[in-house]
Amino acid sequence: xxxxxxxxxxxxxxxxxxxxxxxxxxxxxxxxxxxxxxxxxxxxxxxxxxxxxxxxxxxxxxxxxxxxxxxxxxxxxxxxxxxxxxxxxxxxxxxxxxxxxxxxxxxxxxxxxxxxxxxxxxxxxxxxxxxxxxxxxxxxxxxxxxxxxxxxxxxxxxxxxxxxxxxxxxxxxxxxxxxxxxxxxxxxxxxxxxxxxxxxxxxxxxxxxxxxxxxxxxxxxxxxxxxxxxxxxxxxxxxxxxxxxxxxxxxxxxxxxxxxxxxxxxxxxxxxxxxxxxxxxxxxxxxxxxxxxxxxxxxxxxxxxxxxxxxxxxxxxxxxxxxxxxxxxxxxxxxxxxxxxxxxxxx
Amino acid sequence: xxxxxxxxxxxxxxxxxxxxxxxxxxxxxxxxxxxxxxxxxxxxxxxxxxxxxxxxxxxxxxxxxxxxxxxxxxxxxxxxxxxxxxxxxxxxxxxxxxxxxxxxxxxxxxxxxxxxxxxxxxxxxxxxxxxxxxxxxxxxxxxxxxxxxxxxxxxxxxxxxxxxxxxxxxxxxxxxxxxxxxxxxxxxxxxxxxxxxxxxxxxxxxxxxxxxxxxxxxxxxxxxxxxxxxxxxxxxxxxxxxxxxxxxxxxxxxxxxxxxxxxxxxxxxxxxxxxxxxxxxxxxxxxxxxxxxxxxxxxxxxxxxxxxxxxxxxxxxxxxxxxxxxxxxxxxxxxxxxxxxxxxxxx
DNA sequence: AGGCATGATTAGATCGATCAAAATAAACTG
DNA sequence: CAGTTTATTTTGATCGATCTAATCATGCCT
Numbered sequence: 001x002x003x004x005x006x007x008x009x010x011x012x013x014x015x016x017x018x019x020x021x022x023x024x025x026x027x028x029x030x031x032x033x034x035x036x037x038x039x040x041x042x043x044x045x046x047x048x049x050x051x052x053x054x055x056x057x058x059x060x061x062x063x064x065x066x067x068x069x070x071x072x073x074x075x076x077x078x079x080x081x082x083x084x085x086x087x088x089x090x091x092x093x094x095x096x097x098x099x100x101x102x103x104x105x106x107x108x109x110x111x112x113x114x115x116x117x118x119x120x121x122x123x124x125x126x127x128x129x130x131x132x133x134x135x136x137x138x139x140x141x142x143x144x145x146x147x148x149x150x151x152x153x154x155x156x157x158x159x160x161x162x163x164x165x166x167x168x169x170x171x172x173x174x175x176x177x178x179x180x181x182x183x184x185x186x187x188x189x190x191x192x193x194x195x196x197x198x199x200x201x202x203x204x205x206x207x208x209x210x211x212x213x214x215x216x217x218x219x220x221x222x223x224x225x226x227x228x229x230x231x232x233x234x235x236x237x238x239x240x241x242x243x244x245x246x247x248x249x250x251x252x253x254x255x256x257x258x259x260x261x262x263x264x265x266x267x268x269x270x271x272x273x274x275x276x277x278x279x280x281x282x283x284x285x286x287x288x289x290x291x292x293x294x295x296x297x298x299x300x301x302x303x304x305x306x307x308x309x310x311x312x313x314x315x316x317x318x319x320x321x322x323x324x325x326x327x328x329x330x331x332x333x334x335x336x337x338x339x340x341x342x343x344x345x346x347x
Numbered sequence: 348x349x350x351x352x353x354x355x356x357x358x359x360x361x362x363x364x365x366x367x368x369x370x371x372x373x374x375x376x377x378x379x380x381x382x383x384x385x386x387x388x389x390x391x392x393x394x395x396x397x398x399x400x401x402x403x404x405x406x407x408x409x410x411x412x413x414x415x416x417x418x419x420x421x422x423x424x425x426x427x428x429x430x431x432x433x434x435x436x437x438x439x440x441x442x443x444x445x446x447x448x449x450x451x452x453x454x455x456x457x458x459x460x461x462x463x464x465x466x467x468x469x470x471x472x473x474x475x476x477x478x479x480x481x482x483x484x485x486x487x488x489x490x491x492x493x494x495x496x497x498x499x500x501x502x503x504x505x506x507x508x509x510x511x512x513x514x515x516x517x518x519x520x521x522x523x524x525x526x527x528x529x530x531x532x533x534x535x536x537x538x539x540x541x542x543x544x545x546x547x548x549x550x551x552x553x554x555x556x557x558x559x560x561x562x563x564x565x566x567x568x569x570x571x572x573x574x575x576x577x578x579x580x581x582x583x584x585x586x587x588x589x590x591x592x593x594x595x596x597x598x599x600x601x602x603x604x605x606x607x608x609x610x611x612x613x614x615x616x617x618x619x620x621x622x623x624x625x626x627x628x629x630x631x632x633x634x635x636x637x638x639x640x641x642x643x644x645x646x647x648x649x650x651x652x653x654x655x656x657x658x659x660x661x662x663x664x665x666x667x668x669x670x671x672x673x674x675x676x677x678x679x680x681x682x683x684x685x686x687x688x689x690x691x692x693x694x
Numbered sequence: 695a696g697g698c699a700t701g702a703t704t705a706g707a708t709c710g711a712t713c714a715a716a717a718t719a720a721a722c723t724g
Numbered sequence: 725c726a727g728t729t730t731a732t733t734t735t736g737a738t739c740g741a742t743c744t745a746a747t748c749a750t751g752c753c754t
Binding site for chain 1: 709712
């Protein structure tokens with residue numbers, strides 16, 4: 001282990017008191033310029049770093065941000081959160097914070113972990129992901145006045161009074177852009193593959209598609225299918241939609257998993273090409289969501305979320321909450337980012 | 348925020364001194380059973396949790412394990428580390444540790460971060476991933492006697508004297524199993540797609556293939572191609588290998604990225620099927636490595652690393668290093684796990 | 695009963711930083 | 725130049741736990 005260098009060591013070398021060293025680091029403006037330099041030189045020479053544990057004892061601030069890491073349930077979409085996590089770690093570091101991980105199988109377990117962590121490590125804030133209807137977690141944190149940001153909008157209808165800071169990606173804007181792209185390419189009858197209504201994210205993404213399609217004069221009714229998220233599910237749903245006589249030539253999907261399934265369905269003989277029509281040679285166009293590695297690998301056009309940006313905004317909101325003077329009257333800020341369409345072979 | 352409960356509060360409620368409460372939690376055997384119960388009841392009632400910062404001040408132990416989170420360079424293989432990370436977080440929690448994240452662009456930056464973290468947060472140990480030849484990091488940590496484990500063998504030839512604890516997955520065993528699987532299926536001329544020699548992991552994986560092939564009486568010479576890791580690279584290399592007149596009917600690949608490229612190459616007309624031969628109908632078999640989501644999605648047979656297990660072993664080794672009495676004579680332990688072949692359509 | 699080892703509990707110091715308030719130095723004012 | 729104000733630095737207490745060493749009980753043996 002490295003020999004410990006304390007603030008007292010620096011003080012001794014610089015010929016000042018401990019408190020002056022502390023001031024140089026925390027309130028440089030109250031220290032005379034000359035002493036400041038001298039102290040800084042001593043800090044440099046000894047390689048001094050303030051001990052977080054000791055600082056935390058006095059200040060009550062740990063400079064830790066806690067976040068849950070989830071197992072990639074789906075397998076394909078998992079990497080989205082991991083990329084967000086990477087961005088968060090970088091942004092946090094830039095603001096002098098570190099990221100602490102934890103796991104939890106459900107909301108209740110996560111709330112228990114909040115309690116554990118707050119008692120033991122005292123993280124300054126939490127970042128929540130995968131927000132959903134009637135989220136126990138946000139209510140609990142709001143109640144205890146623990147600072148936090150969510151990556152994902154508060155979808156709950158029941159969050160009547162209190163609200164919180166959040167950052168999200170505008171799914172509807174994304175699917176709208178995808179739909180527009182397809183319309184521009186000459187497609188008219190554009191289908192949608194998504195999840196059963198009830199999930200905020202899913203409904204939002206469907207909305208962007210239907211709105212845009214309707215605006216172009218195409219009735220979206222009957223052109224949408226809902227299924228659980230998975231390649232096989234997507235394939236089945238796509239099959240179903242393409243087999244119908246609606247003349248669907250393109251599909252916008254709520255995830256890359258579904259889109260991948262759709263691609264498979266579109267490739268299966270007798271469906272990808274509509275025999276006897278003038279568009280005979282044109283395969284069904286497919287657009288996914290999240291721009292996962294899979295999309296890149298198989299040439300799937302997809303919507304890319306600005307995850308590093310989102311993470312940076314989360315940190316920015318948190319530092320405002322933490323460092324800024326608490327202005328109780330002010331409504332918590334939030335940020336809505338636009339995804340960008342990454343065009344590849346599939347559309 | 349939650350109102351803080353200190354050890355003094357518990358002591359007061361239980362009618363004992365602070366130290367007795369501390370003893371109940373840390374050395375239960377020195378406390379009389381009856382008082383122990385009384386204290387535990389008080390702990391329960393107040394929801395007391397020991398404050399890590401304060402404990403750390405006295406004991407010098409933070410109960411933190413630090414690990415780097417890397418951006419998924421490749422995109423496809425990235426998820427491997429993320430799954431490992433998830434396992435690590437779970438195992439660590441079970442042993443009373445938390446995982447602290449950091450980022451670093453190269454070895455030197457990572458060493459700088461070691462210094463930073465050790466000075467500030469004092470993590471009890473590090474977990475290193477992506478070990479490679481002449482790793483600066485392990486040398487630095489060994490020199491400072493900072494406890495750590497690597498996920499990945501020490502490949503360096505230069506680590507003459509000192510060694511360290513490690514956990515790894517036996518790549519050679521994996522490719523050997525894959526090759527055997529292909530041999531059993533009747534293939535004889537089995538090619539290998541890997542990376543330029545010099546990378547420990549890559550050489551190891553190639554070795555398992557060549558050894559097994561040779562043992563089956565097939566000379567591996569000329570059946571191997573080396574390229575950088577990427578789908579396009581894999582496709583090119585596979586093309587090259589299949590175009591040659593060696594009669595390659597199957598490919599073992601060092602990664603799923605390469606394998607995916609190989610699949611593309613195999614599908615391209617005139618290559619997948621060998622016209623005029625009796626095996627005319629049989630497509631080229633392909634096996635990847637890492638069993639990434641992409642493999643699952645496209646039906647690629649691949650080698651799955653037991654990542655959760657590996658993570659658990661890492662934590663086990665660390666706790667031995669940390670909690671166990673330091674036995675300087677003992678050689679650091681290490682664990683080599685076998686990957687398992689997940690058979691899908693591609694082979 | 696006195697002497698002593700053993701068991702159980704407690705008081706006081708300490709880890710390394712910051713806060714609060716006091717002490718000292720420098721600058722200003724009439 | 726005394727009397728203040730302002731700028732700079734220092735002293736002592738404190739955060740919440742554990743360590744060390746001391747204290748208070750008990751039991752056992754001769």
